[in-house]
Amino acid sequence: MGKDANNQSLNPFLKFPLPNWKITYTGLGKLELFKKWVNSITLSSNYTCTYNISSFYTNTAVPDLNEYDYGTEWIRNSLNNNFIPKHSIDQIMIQEQFSPLLKVDVNLKNSFQANFEIKKDRSLSMSFANTQLTEINRFGFVFGGGYRFKDVKITVRTGGQSTRQFKSDILVKADFSITTNKTILRKIDQDVNLVSAGSKITTLNLSGEYSLTEKIILKAFFDITINTPYISSSYPNSTTEGGFSLKIML
Secondary structure (H helix, E strand, C coil): CCCCHHHCCCCCCCCCCCCCEEEEECHHHHCHHHHCCEEEEEEEEEEEEEEEECCEEECCCCCCCCCCCCCCCCCECCCCCCECCCEEECEEEEEEEEEEEEEEEEEECCCEEEEEEEEEEEEEEEECCCCEEEEEEEEEEEEEEEEEEEEEEEEEEEECCEEEEEEEEEEEEEEEEEEEEEEEEEEHHHCEEEEEEEEEEEEEEEEEEEECCCCEEEEEEEEEEEEEECCCCCCCEEEEEEEEEEEECC
16 A cells, blocks of 8 residues: 555454445547547446455453554463454455446447446455455456447248338447456465466357347347366366347337
8 A cells, every 4th residue: 555554553443434436438529539430438437345344253351442452452361372352353355346447438420339348356355264365356358349230121921921021220249358367365374375266268249139129129149258267177168159039028
C-alpha cells in the first residue's frame, strides 16, 4: 500500500467499508470526430469487493477494553505461554472483482458492432487453523464483434403448396476470449508457495439469430473451448459443440 507498516492497525474488524463502483461513459460517441461513423461508444468499469470474517469467539481472559490494540497482546496462556488474542477467528476471506476492469462497446452506423473487455479478479482466504493463505487469481480479455443483416426474407413451406414469408434481421456474433487462473497455496509458517491448480482457457463462440416472430427466435451456434492446465497432474482437453435452438417466449 506504500504506507509505513508500523502505522497500520491489525484490527480485523473494519470501521468503515471500502467503496465499490460502477462507471459508464457514453460521451465519446457524441464528439464530432466520431459522429460520422458511430452511433454510440460506451466505456464502462465495475469493481466489487467482499470482506468476510467467519465464525469467531471472544476470549473472556482478555479484558473488554476500548483501547485494546490488536497485535500488542499482553495476556499469556499459563500452559504454553502463548499470547491470548481478544478474538479467535477461524478464517478471513477477501473477494474482489474488476468485472470489467475496462469494457469498450462500439456500435457503428454500418450495423457493425465491436467490443473489447478486460476482466480481473482474485480471492484470498486466510485460515488460522493451519496458517495457510489460499489465493486464486484470474485474468482474462474478450474480443467480440457482430453484424446485423437487415430485413432478410425467408420463405417457409407450411404444407402442400402453402408458404409463409418471414422478414427480420439476422444478428451474427463472434467472441474470442482467453482467461488464465491460478490457485496458490501459501504456507506462511513454512515459507512455501505452491501452485495447486490453474489453467489457460481459450474460447471461441459463434452465433446467429433470426426472429421468426416477436416471440419465436431461431439460433445457430458453434462453440469451442480449449483448456491448458498449469500443473502436471491435469491434462489438456477441449470441448466443441454446435447446433440449432428454437426459443419460444410465452
